[in-house]
Amino acid sequence: MLMAIGAIIAGLVLLVWSADKFVEGSATTANHFGMPPLLIGMVVVGFGTSAPEMAVSALAATQGNPGLALGNAYGSNITNIALILGITALMAPVAVHSQVMRKELPILLLVTAFAGWQLWDGALSRMDAIGLMVVFAGLLGWSIYQGMRQPRDALAEDMAGEIHAMPLKKALLWLGLGLLLLIVSSRILVWGAVDLATAFGISDLVIGLTIVAVGTSLPELASSIIAARKGEHDLALGNILGSNLFNTLAVVGIAGMIAPMTVAPEVLTRDLPVMAALTLALFVLGYGFRGPGRITRFEGGALLLAFVAYTVYLLAFSGA
Numbered sequence: 001m002l003m004a005i006g007a008i009i010a011g012l013v014l015l016v017w018s019a020d021k022f023v024e025g026s027a028t029t030a031n032h033f034g035m036p037p038l039l040i041g042m043v044v045v046g047f048g049t050s051a052p053e054m055a056v057s058a059l060a061a062t063q064g065n066p067g068l069a070l071g072n073a074y075g076s077n078i079t080n081i082a083l084i085l086g087i088t089a090l091m092a093p094v095a096v097h098s099q100v101m102r103k104e105l106p107i108l109l110l111v112t113a114f115a116g117w118q119l120w121d122g123a124l125s126r127m128d129a130i131g132l133m134v135v136f137a138g139l140l141g142w143s144i145y146q147g148m149r150q151p152r153d154a155l156a157e158d159m160a161g162e163i164h165a166m167p168l169k170k171a172l173l174w175l176g177l178g179l180l181l182l183i184v185s186s187r188i189l190v191w192g193a194v195d196l197a198t199a200f201g202i203s204d205l206v207i208g209l210t211i212v213a214v215g216t217s218l219p220e221l222a223s224s225i226i227a228a229r230k231g232e233h234d235l236a237l238g239n240i241l242g243s244n245l246f247n248t249l250a251v252v253g254i255a256g257m258i259a260p261m262t263v264a265p266e267v268l269t270r271d272l273p274v275m276a277a278l279t280l281a282l283f284v285l286g287y288g289f290r291g292p293g294r295i296t297r298f299e300g301g302a303l304l305l306a307f308v309a310y311t312v313y314l315l316a317f318s319g320a
Contacts, residue, residue, distance in 0.1 A: 001199045007192030012215035014185035015052050019219040022178025023048035028171035049223065049239060050246035051179075052216035055186035057255040060208070065194055066261030070124075071208020072216060073251040074271050078209070079217040080240045080247075081278040082307030087221070088228045088236050089300025096237055096286050096293035104241045105283045105293075108248075111135065112279045115248050116272050119263050129256025136249035189215070205264055206314055209271060217243075237286060237295075244279070274310055278303070 023044075030044045053076050060068040088094060096102065114135065118128045189212065197207045220239050227236040255261070281303070286293040 001196065004192045004195035004199060007188050008196060008211060008215075011185045011187075011189030011192055012218070014181055015056075015189060015216065016218045016222075018178045018181035018185055019048065019052050020178075020222070021174045022051055022182060023219065023223075025171045025174030025176075025178055028166055029168065029175055032168045032171065047246060049219045050243050050251060051182055052186070052219065053243075053247050053251045054254060055182045056190060056212060056216055057251045058258060059183075059186050059190050060204075061255035061258040061261070063190065063194075064259065065190070065204045066124075066255070066259065067203055067205030067264060068190065068193060068197075068208040068212065069255040070252065070261065070263065070267060071205040071271075072212045073247045073255070074267070074275050075209035075213025076217045076247050076251075077244045077275050078271070078278060078310065079213050079307070080220055080243055081282050082303045082310065083214070084217060084221045084224050085237070085240055085282070085295065086300045086302075086304030086307060088224045089295045090297050090304065091225065092228050092231070093297055093300075094228065094237055094286075094295040096295075101237055101241060102287060102293065104238075104245070105287050107139065108241055108244055109279055109283050111139075111245060111248050112276050115252065116276060119268060119272065122263050122265070122268070124252070124256045124261050124263060126257060126260050129253045129260070132249045132253035133257065136246075136253060139245060139249070203264070205267070210311060210314055240282075278306065 026044050026048050053072055057069040057072050060066070060072065085094070115132070118124065118131065193207045193212050194204055196211075197204045220243050224236040224239050227239065285295045285299055
């Protein structure tokens, strides 16, 4: 058991460090090749901050742990909205000025509904997974179109200040090393998580929804807090929106294409409804029907309380 706990801690530390270097290297490389800041923020950083979830869920699916794969993706979405956005808004109210972000909010809501519809029969087939990847490809194309069409969006201004100046060779080195260590750390983390779940007699789904989900969401937590402290509110929210879209479509889609899975009943009755409710709350709070959206400190505190309540409930009924 101690080895499993040590593997989880070591895997998470290495995962967060490698994800940070991967994002830094990929964003700087994209900038070297003339990619607009808005496009880097929407596509490159969105992919990079979701790389831990992709690596962990893909590996879990390969090794026959569908609960861990699905729990990691949906647990990360719940963590992103309730924990990360909650903490960010408590530090400083989050104002939404970006028109691109206002367009992504209803898209995330529709994508969440689509994912729930796919799982409603209790299974994620390979065709379901392909459907998720097709929608993901369409949204990726839309993001590229938006990034080229609206280069002066508020998100682009925030992103421009976050791109580090470094030689191309160094950026490529960080990109390659970060990707390699992501894979290695994911193997360590999955082994530790499965071993710990077995030792305590709880499901790998619950481990995925809690320890692994929070751990793989640490890059989003760090980047959102830093962005909020700098007053880059659109970037803070953009990190969360982009990550949740990637998790719902690409992370689950890749895992399902590797190994079709049976969906545990509690995912349909507990986890999906919580994720959907939080996504709806994010839409209502962030869209701004009569002007720029704004997530206040009070609302951030409410999101944080929702995360604590959900986690306590999970751990109290961990045998489920």
